[in-house]
Amino acid sequence: MQLDKNAIENLESRYRAALINSVSGFKPANLIGTANPQGETNLAVMSSVVHLGSHPPLLAMVVRPGGDERHTLANLLASGEYTINHINSDIYRQAHQTAARYPAKVSEFNATGLHEQWLEGFSAPFVAQAEVKMAMQLRQHMPLEINGTHLVIGEIIHLELPGNAVRRDGSLNLPAAGTVALSGLDEYLTAAALARLSYAKPDLPLREISEESE
Amino acid sequence: MQLDKNAIENLESRYRAALINSVSGFKPANLIGTANPQGETNLAVMSSVVHLGSHPPLLAMVVRPGGDERHTLANLLASGEYTINHINSDIYRQAHQTAARYPAKVSEFNATGLHEQWLEGFSAPFVAQAEVKMAMQLRQHMPLEINGTHLVIGEIIHLELPGNAVRRDGSLNLPAAGTVALSGLDEYLTAAALARLSYAKPDLPLREISEESE
Numbered sequence: 001m002q003l004d005k006n007a008i009e010n011l012e013s014r015y016r017a018a019l020i021n022s023v024s025g026f027k028p029a030n031l032i033g034t035a036n037p038q039g040e041t042n043l044a045v046m047s048s049v050v051h052l053g054s055h056p057p058l059l060a061m062v063v064r065p066g067g068d069e070r071h072t073l074a075n076l077l078a079s080g081e082y083t084i085n086h087i088n089s090d091i092y093r094q095a096h097q098t099a100a101r102y103p104a105k106v107s108e109f110n111a112t113g114l115h116e117q118w119l120e121g122f123s124a125p126f127v128a129q130a131e132v133k134m135a136m137q138l139r140q141h142m143p144l145e146i147n148g149t150h151l152v153i154g155e156i157i158h159l160e161l162p163g164n165a166v167r168r169d170g171s172l173n174l175p176a177a178g179t180v181a182l183s184g185l186d187e188y189l190t191a192a193a194l195a196r197l198s199y200a201k202p203d204l205p206l207r208e209i210s211e212e213s214e
Numbered sequence: 215m216q217l218d219k220n221a222i223e224n225l226e227s228r229y230r231a232a233l234i235n236s237v238s239g240f241k242p243a244n245l246i247g248t249a250n251p252q253g254e255t256n257l258a259v260m261s262s263v264v265h266l267g268s269h270p271p272l273l274a275m276v277v278r279p280g281g282d283e284r285h286t287l288a289n290l291l292a293s294g295e296y297t298i299n300h301i302n303s304d305i306y307r308q309a310h311q312t313a314a315r316y317p318a319k320v321s322e323f324n325a326t327g328l329h330e331q332w333l334e335g336f337s338a339p340f341v342a343q344a345e346v347k348m349a350m351q352l353r354q355h356m357p358l359e360i361n362g363t364h365l366v367i368g369e370i371i372h373l374e375l376p377g378n379a380v381r382r383d384g385s386l387n388l389p390a391a392g393t394v395a396l397s398g399l400d401e402y403l404t405a406a407a408l409a410r411l412s413y414a415k416p417d418l419p420l421r422e423i424s425e426e427s428e
Contacts, residue, residue, distance in 0.1 A: 026242050050264050162215070176237065194404055
């Protein structure tokens with residue numbers, strides 16, 4: 001199946017949205033926790049978190065100014081703080097349900113049965129049922145004029161991890177942490193390792209890194 | 215396991231890189247194809263492609279100015295064109311091998327056994343063995359001062375897909391396309407669907423979307 005620029009432009013709009021949301025490949029599945037100045041909490045699924053750098057530890061995400069993500073953006077810009085929580089296979093249905101348009105006064109936590117967890121001195125709520133949780137401090141905010149989305153860059157200032165999923169070399173075994181992936185707008189997936197591959201060198205065959213040899 | 219800002223700062227640098235590269239969750243696994251003005255081709259694994267919008271169809275990616283990604287950035291800035299090719303389970307080893315530091319005159323295509331595929335009138339090469347391939351036109355380039363990385367935004371102007379992996383609603387069945395995910399710096403994974411979930415509404419239980427009911 002081949003589509004040129006005109007064919008893509010002429011697709012029915014929901015079909016195009018489903019297709020173009022799928023073509024980047026697998027996406028991370030995260031819940032972003034925020035609170036407004038009155039302490040009212042908000043929770044939203046975000047599939048756009050991307051690694052920016054390890055030192056300092058920076059993650060970026062693309063936030064849409066409309067719909068469910070509007071409150072997330074307003075809250076994190078006001079407070080400078082937000083949390084990133086991995087969606088796992090026990091909570092992906094509750095996570096997806098946070099996208100429903102609840103009345104302004106209803107927190108997605110209460111509505112979906114996800115529980116708030118708080119860190120002393122930090123204004124944004126974690127998801128208690130998540131295994132991997134990060135407290136983020138806003139570092140930079142760039143509106144992207146090309147289509148009205150926003151790039152939000154934050155630094156990880158606190159990290160909670162399931163100890164049994166952290167390998168000896170520091171890498172996280174995401175399937176062991178129960179973390180799921182997202183595809184397109186609505187598909188949740190579990191993953192299984194094919195292999196970890198050694199650092200590539202021109203004249204050496206790749207080696208598989210086993211859990212023992214790390 | 216809990217790490218505060220100081221504990222993260224004090225991690226051994228390779229350990230921190232392995233950990234922080236894992237905590238964003240699953241990442242898309244793509245090969246970026248470019249050519250320099252002399253037509254010499256380059257191929258690099260990139261795990262930072264992110265959906266920006268569907269209309270126009272825009273994808274962003276974070277590119278590092280050093281190492282293997284330096285040539286990708288120089289080539290796409292000079293030509294304004296690049297390709298994004300999904301890594302699948304048949305080619306993930308060749309894909310990983312493209313990261314080796316070959317001499318400047320050696321194309322990663324020849325070195326790894328991946329084959330070039332060309333589109334009439336387009337200057338960047340596709341990976342013939344990829345099932346999902348996109349021709350990208352550079353739309354915006356923003357150096358990110360916070361850590362010296364670059365945000366590259368491109369528009370999809372040509373799309374090749376395996377017809378049997380495109381569902382009736384336009385969404386792509388990534389496992390059916392053989393597409394793999396990445397975790398951290400070196401782990402490749404296959405994924406299997408848990409469920410597709412219906413559009414969330416406040417007072418309705420979520421429904422699973424089956425292949426038949428789309």
